[in-house]
Amino acid sequence: MIDGGTKEDRFARCKLLLGRSAFERLRNASMTVVGLGAVGSYAAEALARAGVGHLRLVDFDRVRSSNINRQILALDSTLGRLKTDVARERILDINPGCTVETMAVFVEPATLPAILANPVDILVDAIDSVGPKVILLESAWRARIRTVSAMGAALHRDSGLIRVGDISETRVCRLARFIRKRLAKRGIESGIRCIYSIEHVPHVGPSAGEDEAEDFLVRGRARTPLGSLPTITGIFGLLAAHEAIMMVVAEEGERGL
Numbered sequence: 298m299i300d301g302g303t304k305e306d307r308f309a310r311c312k313l314l315l316g317r318s319a320f321e322r323l324r325n326a327s328m329t330v331v332g333l334g335a336v337g338s339y340a341a342e343a344l345a346r347a348g349v350g351h352l353r354l355v356d357f358d359r360v361r362s363s364n365i366n367r368q369i370l371a372l373d374s375t376l377g378r379l380k381t382d383v384a385r386e387r388i389l390d391i392n393p394g395c396t397v398e399t400m401a402v403f404v405e406p407a408t409l410p411a412i413l414a415n416p417v418d419i420l421v422d423a424i425d426s427v428g429p430k431v432i433l434l435e436s437a438w439r440a441r442i443r444t445v446s447a448m449g450a451a452l453h454r455d456s457g458l459i460r461v462g463d464i465s466e467t468r469v470c471r472l473a474r475f476i477r478k479r480l481a482k483r484g485i486e487s488g489i490r491c492i493y494s495i496e497h498v499p500h501v502g503p504s505a506g507e508d509e510a511e512d513f514l515v516r517g518r519a520r521t522p523l524g525s526l527p528t529i530t531g532i533f534g535l536l537a538a539h540e541a542i543m544m545v546v547a548e549e550g551e552r553g554l
Contacts, residue, residue, distance in 0.1 A: 307392070308320065308347075308348040311323075311347055311348055315546055319545075319546045320348060322545050322546065322548060323347055323348050323349050323350070323542065323545055323546070324348050324349070324350040325350055326349050326350060326351065326418045326419065326545050327350070327351035327352075327353070327416035327417055327418050328344055328349050328351070328352055328353070328417070328418060328419045328420070328421060328541055329352075329353040329354075329355065329412065329413070329417045329419075329420050329421065330344070330352065330353070330354055330355065330421045330423065331355040331356070331404060331412065331420065331421070331422050331423060331424055331433060332355070332356055332422065332423035332424035332425075333354060333355075333356040333358075333368075333370060333380040333381065333384050333423070334356070334358075334364070334368055334380075334423065334424075334425075335364075335367040335368050335450065335525060335527070335530035335531075335533075335534070336423040336447045336450055336530050336531075336533045336534040336537065337356070337421065337423030337424075337447075337534060338368050338369040338370045338371075338380070338384065338534065339369055339530070339531045339533075339534025339535055339538070340421050340423055340447075340534040340535070340537045340538040340541075341354060341384055341388065341421075341538075342369055342387070342388075342391075342534075342538075343534070343535050343538035343539070343542075344421075344538050344541065344542070345387075345388040345391045345392050345395060346391055346392075347538070347542050348392065349395065349542075350394070350395060350396060351395070351396045351398070351416065352388060352395060352396070352397050352398070353398040353399075353400065353412075353417070354381050354384050354385065354388075354397065354398070354399050354400070355381070355399075355400045355402065355404070355412055356379075356380045356381050356384075356401065357401050357402055357403045358379075358380055359377055359378060359379055359380065360372075360375045360376050360377065360378050360379075360380055360383060361376065362376060363522075366525075366527060367525055367526065367527040367530050367531075369531075370383045370384055370387065379399075379401050381399035381400065381401045382399065382401075384397075384399070385397045385399050400412060403429070404424060404429035404430075404432070404433050405429065405432075406432065409432065409433070409436050412433070413436055413437060413440055413442060417437075417442050418442075418443070418545065419442070419443050419444070419445065419541045419544055419545065420433075420437045420442050420443070420444045420445070421444075421445050421446075421447075421537050421538065421541055422434060422437075422444060422445070422446040422447065423447045423534065423537065425449070425451075425472065427472070427475050427476065427479065430446070430476060431476060431479045431480060431483075434446060434476070434480060434485075434489055435480060435483050435485060438480075438485050438488055438489060443490075443544055444489050444490065445490045445491075445492070445537045445540045445541050445544075446464070446476075446489055446490065446491050446492070446537075447491075447492045447493075447533045447534070447537050448467065448470045448472045448473040448476070448491055448492060448493035448494070449470050449471060449472035449473070449493070449494070450494070450525060450529050450530045450533040451523035451524065451525040451530075452498040452499065452523055452524060452525065453494045453496050453498060453525075453526075453529045454496070454526065454529065455494075455496045456528065456529060456532055458494050458495045458496040459492065459493070459494050459529075459532055459533065459536065460492075460493055460494065460495055461490070461491070461492055461493075461536060461540060462490070462491060462493075463487050463488070463489065463490065463491065464476070464477055464480070464486075464487060464488075464489040464490075464491050465477075465486055465487040466491075467491050467493045468495060469493075469494070469495040469496070469497060470493040470494055470495070471500070473491060473493050490540050490544075492533050492536045492537050492540070494529075
């Protein structure tokens with residue numbers, strides 16, 4: 298990177314804070330981000346800017362005009378394009394040295410082996426449909442892949458009520474409750490890091506996170522649109538990325554050396 302005629306290290310500030318050894322762990326880390334929407338797009342961006350060396354990006358959807366209010370990948374110039382393609386270009390523009398793998402697929406039993414195939418040091422889950430979310434989290438947990446999962450960010454306004462904790466600690470969040478109950482039936486009660494909010498929000502009827510039917514893998518099923526702000530969803534995504542980064546940084550207990 299050239300600035301004022303001087304070649305600079307684009308990750309110098311990360312190294313100053315974390316130390317070279319911790320930064321090298323980030324550079325050698327492989328992370329998978331599933332869902333590149335309002336939360337996942339910000340998570341992927343932050344991981345790239347932190348210097349993570351290998352990113353696998355999973356999302357079957359394309360950029361739409363309704364995404365522009367809250368998704369960092371959504372621009373007039375990117376409408377209609379696969380989110381994975383847009384994200385890959387953006388990440389390589391941030392860090393040309395990053396290895397970016399893209400998968401424009403839906404999360405379902407047939408695609409899970411590829412989504413979670415080695416190498417995956419950390420999984421960032423940023424999807425909001427209960428069925429796919431549950432099978433993704435269960436599969437990652439059984440494969441002993443460290444996971445950060447974003448719960449419901451829509452309808453929220455109070456950034457001060459966003460919390461980070463184990464799935465067993467989640468409360469208030471309706472989506473977290475559904476996920477927690479379904480995972481408990483599969484024998485999973487803890488071991489998944491979650492971003493969630495304890496803000497009470499109005500119940501607006503069934504959405505993707507509340508359908509108990511077994512047809513959760515049917516694509517394009519009608520869903521109730523939920524209002525959301527770019528600030529709250531962005532905070533969820535940035536916190537998810539931060540937790541993933543700290544998991545890697547803390548591997549040897551190195552902080553700010």
